[in-house]
Amino acid sequence: MPNPSRPLPPVLAAFYDLPPVESGPGTETWICRGANFVVTVSMVAAGAVLTRDANPDEYVLLTNDLAATVTAGTETLEAAPDTLTIVPPGASRIVAKSAGTLARIFSAQATDLLARACNAADYADGAPLVAPLVQGPAPKGGYRLRNHVLADHVTEGSFLRIFRTANLMVNPLVPWVGPRSTHKLSPHSHADFEQASLALESTWVHHLRTPWTPEMDDWRDDLHAEIGSPSVTVIPPTIIHTSRNVAPNGRLVDVFAPPRLDFLRQGVVRNADDYPMPAGL
Template sequence: MTTALNSLRQRGFADFSATAPEALDHRRHWLMRAQNFSTEWIEFDEGSAAASFDSGFEALIVGVRGSVRISPANDRTLPAEVPADSIAITPAGAHSILGEPGSACVVIASQRTDLAGRRVLNAESYTEPDPRILPAGQPFRRTSALRGIQVLAFNDIMASPERPRLKMLQTDTLSINLVDYQGPRDRRMLSPHSHTSFEQGSLAVTGNFVHHLRAPWGNDANTWADDEHLPAPSPSLVVVPVEIIHTTEGVGEMRHVLFDIFSPPRADFIGNGWIFNARDYAPSHENTAS
């Protein structure tokens, strides 16, 4: 797919089941990034050692299969079990993750400090930053300190009545939308849209999807691109650049679980009262993401 006029990068995509993993201590890792965040899909086998991550701000751990145990590097915070279909919010700092055989989880973070030398699948796309993308910064702060690891089951995260399809959650530098539904998405009710100042990551966790992508036309017809209808099985991640029109369709009769990822957090969603845990945060400076 050719990039849109003035776009600095193409969309990023990886189907993890069709992409060789990074093998570390009997674990399998698929690590991708956007300009302001990274996602790391981790699978554990018999004999796997603990994985680790270190984030300058809060991070999100999504339980995918089985159960994983998160342990902070300091001994002042208790470990936490993160079963499938749950999300953990971890305080800033270093943590380890140990999974039972066959388990899997995803680490989502805006500013990891431990990725030097790691294999990032789409690293070459980020040799040059896109100046249109707002920096992650630290746009929000906790109204009271997160003193331990907070674990929320998917079913405990309530959707707003105004946006019943989306369960929304935030941290100090991230926000996510969770969709979880059975069967195909109604093709008469898709939601094509674009963003002017941030990228969107769409992480397919369960089910099969199609990402519909359209590059806007500018005056120069040589930059025009055909629409793309990108098959996306689970697990996979697409990173949608600024200005690209996009929507995602779950296909087939199975369960569909998908996370949309943003950094900085979606101030428009927060302002509308759509984010489940927004009361846990207050703005630390103006956030204008749209």
């Protein structure tokens, strides 16, 4: 059994060095999980189709460098490159209009994806310190396709572009044109939730430090992990962390589940008006 006071080790999933978990006509897909979320990255050809027959809750689609046609229920929309689309529960279909990379982010309610993740064994005994996923409130006006052009959500002085669903929070950070300054890093930690850092472009170094406890057997050396794209790094609770791209065009997406209450309180969530605040906040 895991030590309830000790976090799991960080996960470093370099998809470019791993065989795809799923393959189909014109598609190769890699899957990595956390306790409460699943991140998938697909390399697709023009015309490739990705489907979900009955997803239990909303998921997030990031089109990155390609356009796609997205259908859910009776709705269809055209998602341009570099957009974020929230897909409602139920059946959905994504058709790539050109070759490229797209990412889908699910909550842990997508149990079929949890089981196929490249790191599924890491969670066989649970995830100490991680608060459980609790179903969040439905969006105002009901579940439907909601598309956001990321370039419309750039605020001077901030690299945050935070969106939420009932169960997820996704932050496609404003890309760094050049390498991130080593004089403007942001080391921090989270008490009871994981963070996934999805690298879509560039080479990154994730700096990770495990705090010391009275139990020396739990101590770990600092980790300065260089990883390329596409990749997913899962950072457990209490781990002090910060990341920097060491090559140009740094595209990184942070993933949390459930949505972070501190961001909700700060009023920095771009689509906060679409969702009721959690009870008691």
